[in-house]
Amino acid sequence: MFAFLVRRLLALIPVLLLVLVIVFSLxxxxxxxxxxxxxxxxxxxxxxxxxxxxxDLDQPALFQFWSYFIGLLHGDMGHSLKSGQPxxxxxxxxxxxxxxxxxxxxxxxxxxxxxxxxxxxTRANSGFDxxxxxxxxxxxxMPAFLxxxxxxxxxxxxxxxxxxxxxxxxxxxxDRVTGFSIIDAxxxxxxxxxxxxxxxxxxxxxxxxxxxxxxxxRFVRSTMLEVMDEDFVRTARAKGLSRHDVVYRHALxxxxxxxxxxxxxxxxxxxxxxxxxxxxxxxxxxxRYMYEAIRxxxxxxxxxxxxxxxxxxxxxxxxxxxxxAVLDPRxxxxxx
Amino acid sequence: MSLTRRSFGAMSGAAxxxxxxxxxxxxxxxxxATTAIAQESETLVIAVxxxxxxxxxxxxxxxxxxxxxxxxxxxxxxAWKAPDFSKLEGRLAKDWSISEDGKTFTFDLQNGVEFQDGxxxxxxxxKFSLERTKKLNPYVEASLGMIExxxxxxxxxxxxxxxxxxxxxxxxxxxPQAAIVSPAAVEKYGxxxxxxxxxxxxxxFRAYEADTxxxxxxxxxxxxxxxxxxRLIYRIIPEASTRRLELENGGIDVxxxxxxxxxxxxxxxxxxxxxxxxxxIEKPSQIIRQLEFNNSKADSPVADLKVREAIAHAIDYDGxxxxxxxxxxxxxxxxxxxxxxAFDPKVKDLAPKYDPExxxxxxAEAGYKPGDLNLKLYSFQGSLWGDVATFVQANxxxxxxxxxxxxxxxxxxxxxxxxxxxDIALDGRQPWYNDPDAHITIGYLSSLKDTAMTFxxxxxxSLDALILKAQQDPxxxxxxxxxxxxxxxxVKEVPAAYLFxxxxxxxxxxxxxxxxxxxxxxxxEYWGVSKE
Numbered sequence: 001m002f003a004f005l006v007r008r009l010l011a012l013i014p015v016l017l018l019v020l021v022i023v024f025s026l027x028x029x030x031x032x033x034x035x036x037x038x039x040x041x042x043x044x045x046x047x048x049x050x051x052x053x054x055x056d057l058d059q060p061a062l063f064q065f066w067s068y069f070i071g072l073l074h075g076d077m078g079h080s081l082k083s084g085q086p087x088x089x090x091x092x093x094x095x096x097x098x099x100x101x102x103x104x105x106x107x108x109x110x111x112x113x114x115x116x117x118x119x120x121x122t123r124a125n126s127g128f129d130x131x132x133x134x135x136x137x138x139x140x141x142m143p144a145f146l147x148x149x150x151x152x153x154x155x156x157x158x159x160x161x162x163x164x165x166x167x168x169x170x171x172x173x174x175d176r177v178t179g180f181s182i183i184d185a186x187x188x189x190x191x192x193x194x195x196x197x198x199x200x201x202x203x204x205x206x207x208x209x210x211x212x213x214x215x216x217x218r219f220v221r222s223t224m225l226e227v228m229d230e231d232f233v234r235t236a237r238a239k240g241l242s243r244h245d246v247v248y249r250h251a252l253x254x255x256x257x258x259x260x261x262x263x264x265x266x267x268x269x270x271x272x273x274x275x276x277x278x279x280x281x282x283x284x285x286x287x288r289y290m291y292e293a294i295r296x297x298x299x300x301x302x303x304x305x306x307x308x309x310x311x312x313x314x315x316x317x318x319x320x321x322x323x324x325a326v327l328d329p330r331x332x333x334x335x336x
Numbered sequence: 337m338s339l340t341r342r343s344f345g346a347m348s349g350a351a352x353x354x355x356x357x358x359x360x361x362x363x364x365x366x367x368x369a370t371t372a373i374a375q376e377s378e379t380l381v382i383a384v385x386x387x388x389x390x391x392x393x394x395x396x397x398x399x400x401x402x403x404x405x406x407x408x409x410x411x412x413x414x415a416w417k418a419p420d421f422s423k424l425e426g427r428l429a430k431d432w433s434i435s436e437d438g439k440t441f442t443f444d445l446q447n448g449v450e451f452q453d454g455x456x457x458x459x460x461x462x463k464f465s466l467e468r469t470k471k472l473n474p475y476v477e478a479s480l481g482m483i484e485x486x487x488x489x490x491x492x493x494x495x496x497x498x499x500x501x502x503x504x505x506x507x508x509x510x511x512p513q514a515a516i517v518s519p520a521a522v523e524k525y526g527x528x529x530x531x532x533x534x535x536x537x538x539x540x541f542r543a544y545e546a547d548t549x550x551x552x553x554x555x556x557x558x559x560x561x562x563x564x565x566x567r568l569i570y571r572i573i574p575e576a577s578t579r580r581l582e583l584e585n586g587g588i589d590v591x592x593x594x595x596x597x598x599x600x601x602x603x604x605x606x607x608x609x610x611x612x613x614x615x616x617i618e619k620p621s622q623i624i625r626q627l628e629f630n631n632s633k634a635d636s637p638v639a640d641l642k643v644r645e646a647i648a649h650a651i652d653y654d655g656x657x658x659x660x661x662x663x664x665x666x667x668x669x670x671x672x673x674x675x676x677x678a679f680d681p682k683v684k685d686l687a688p689k690y691d692p693e694x695x696x697x698x699x700a701e702a703g704y705k706p707g708d709l710n711l712k713l714y715s716f717q718g719s720l721w722g723d724v725a726t727f728v729q730a731n732x733x734x735x736x737x738x739x740x741x742x743x744x745x746x747x748x749x750x751x752x753x754x755x756x757x758x759d760i761a762l763d764g765r766q767p768w769y770n771d772p773d774a775h776i777t778i779g780y781l782s783s784l785k786d787t788a789m790t791f792x793x794x795x796x797x798s799l800d801a802l803i804l805k806a807q808q809d810p811x812x813x814x815x816x817x818x819x820x821x822x823x824x825x826x827v828k829e830v831p832a833a834y835l836f837x838x839x840x841x842x843x844x845x846x847x848x849x850x851x852x853x854x855x856x857x858x859x860x861e862y863w864g865v866s867k868e
Contacts, residue, residue, distance in 0.1 A: 033751070036746075036747045036750050036751070044478065044778065044784065044787045044788045045754075045786070045788065046478065047474055047477065050474035050477060051474055054474065083387070083389065083546070084395070090546065093546060094546070094547065149577060152581055153581070156581060156585055157581055157584060157585060160585075163585075164578060164581045164582045164587055165573060165575075165578045165582060165587070166548070166571065167548065170381055170551075170569045171376065171569075173543070173551075279575050280575050280577070282547075282548075282574065282578055284545070284547030284548045284572075288547060289547065292387075292574075297747060
């Protein structure tokens with residue numbers, strides 16, 4: 001197992017290098033000069049030339065790449081062209097915001113999606129199954145921005161139960177300790193801060209969770225149906241196990257394995273930033289940050305953030321593999 | 337392998353329980369909106385679409401959000417006087433005089449003004465600030481770069497020497513880039529000054545959280561008297577629909593005009609018009625949007641004056657204002673807006689009027705049969721530009737000119753425009769300081785044609801000389817006459833079909849009082865604002 005882990009971690013290095021080279025060149029192929037974008041339509045050539053020199057953009061690409069690479073080895077991802085702050089800091093500041101809604105959404109999706117899939121499969125083609133399939137198809141197909149707007153209208157404007165956007169009421173002063181809003185609100189001890197933080201989280205989390213729960217429900221349903229047809233299930237039934245034991249001890253366990261892959265991949269995607277959800281809810285996460293960076297041609301930020309995404313994606317799939325080993329003795333044997 | 341199946345199960349169980357707990361308690365927060373927030377009536381929450389870039393004069397590049405925050409945290413020597421912003425008044429300067437040759441500016445400073453860190457404002461601080469910004473900020477190289485030297489004969493007297501006469505310099509001094517910073521704070525924070533800006537203004541910087549908010553607290557010792565508001569919160573909300581819902585819900589008090597430049601807010605206007613909780617403030621701007629001709633491309637069809645005139649006569653200007661803008665834009669007749677102090681009323685009569693028949697006749701005279709002339713119409717991206725481009729396309733089609741619309745992303749558009757590889761293009765300028773110079777010199781001086789998005793005017797010695805003279809003449813009446821001459825000359829040349837000037841539109845909650853919008857540039861000072 002240890003050897004497997006080391007092998008997998010070492011394999012990350014060439015992939016990351018490749019990602020770095022590709023992103024570095026792609027970013028520079030997008031037409032448009034960051035100095036022009038930063039200065040806006042009124043700028044004159046002299047202003048642009050001065051800013052380009054200030055940002056090292058007048059140096060050859062190879063030189064820029066080399067100095068970026070050397071910086072990376074020292075843990076320096078460069079500075080954002082827009083804010084002038086170190087990129088790594090900027091990403092780390094925004095990561096908790098994305099993490100907290102992503103983790104919550106995944107947990108909710110698991111709690112809701114898997115049971116729905118199981119019940120749907122065990123009662124295939126019943127009335128319950130049909131309605132679940134219609135609802136989950138809607139959940140999968142509904143664009144995030146539409147769902148977000150509907151939820152804002154209903155819960156914030158009509159019912160007035162929840163805030164429209166943001167992470168906590170702007171009237172609070174909550175010191176950043178962990179970066180996770182509920183925990184920081186609790187640590188601040190300000191009355192009402194924790195409930196404000198939770199209330200702000202409900203809608204964006206729901207938007208993310210609905211899509212994943214629907215995907216997961218549909219996926220678990222179909223794998224369950226496949227598994228229920230397999231020989232070992234028939235054997236389990238034949239030896240007289242109760243229906244409950246057949247479904248939950250044998251069929252479900254075996255159909256959950258592929259579901260873990262789906263959850264892992266979707267979670268990694270969310271970490272890459274739910275751009276629309278974060279934008280509509282003014283959620284200061286990493287997706288919104290990346291989007292702004294692309295619009296501003298903020299090269300160091302695009303490079304740094306992509307690298308971090310790639311790393312997170314690879315780590316997530318590594319974790320999925322480890323979970324496989326934990327859950328499936330066959331895989332574990334193969335590894336060792 | 338320490339992670340067993342059982343411990344994994346236990347862990348995931350615990351995680352599920354936690355998420356459930358969070359969501360169950362979320363149900364209990366329905367009353368959150370009304371939890372006691374005592375200072376709400378003394379706090380103004382303003383929505384802006386993006387983060388400020390540079391919260392101090394040394395790094396500000398006329399980016400609107402940061403510029404406005406600077407004007408509330410810092411003071412300038414002089415400022416435009418509300419409510420019509422056509423005259424300068426002293427701010428940190430009590431009084432000033434300009435030498436006859438227009439190169440020496442002498443300022444007499446207010447007494448007893450303190451920076452928010454308690455250090456006194458004096459002539460040395462003014463000298464320090466302007467010299468610092470001149471050195472640090474490439475954006476003002478052309479303007480503050482003219483400063484040859486600054487003398488401080490006494491503690492309250494500042495004498496600025498320019499290399500050339502430049503009357504618009506006073507207007508530059510009213511800009512955020514020329515705001516006066518606390519030398520003690522610059523020394524204390526060094527490179528981190530932008531994170532801890534300290535000025536003399538009515539609000540002191542308190543906090544900035546990226547992508548979230550900027551908080552300013554009232555400066556109780558402000559030299560013009562403390563603001564009625566105790567706190568300003570700028571909330572960064574990129575999505576227009578979210579801003580609208582927040583305003584309806586009372587989550588914010590003001591939606592800034594910067595949010596409205598890329599899309600026509602007609603929908604919001606209609607939605608808000610019947611809402612008694614919301615006020616709409618509308619004011620003409622000095623922004624100009626035009627259908628520009630490439631005036632330096634000899635092989636272009638628009639090199640022919642008759643073709644340019646035909647296009648200018650083909651456009652239904654009033655239809656554009658009512659159809660696309662629903663009355664939220666004003667007519668523009670020439671190179672300056674009608675609310676500029678240098679606007680020449682004669683231009684109104686000289687400007688081409690909507691006359692499709694005349695347009696067709698002019699095209700025939702230029703040798704084009706209907707359908708012969710095919711042009712690519714370049715435009716910025718965004719729904720506003722798309723709507724305008726479609727309208728212009730239909731107008732031109734009606735007189736027999738075919739156009740293909742190419743909406744292009746800004747950096748690429750700029751590259752293409754400056755390279756001169758186009759015939760007709762939608763373009764515009766928002767002057768970043770309040771002087772006709774901000775439109776005329778950059779737009780029409782032929783020597784600048786390859787350096788910025790200009791009208792690409794061909795070399796014309798008499799016009800160029802006139803522009804430079806108007807830029808430098810210290811006598812304001814003489815300048816006005818010179819700009820009049822320039823406007824008349826330009827309109828006859830038809831360098832563009834001048835389309836419209838969008839109004840500045842600000843939405844506020846009905847209880848917000850005393851908000852006055854500045855027309856050029858649209859940066860709001862919140863010192864006089866209160867909430868009832």
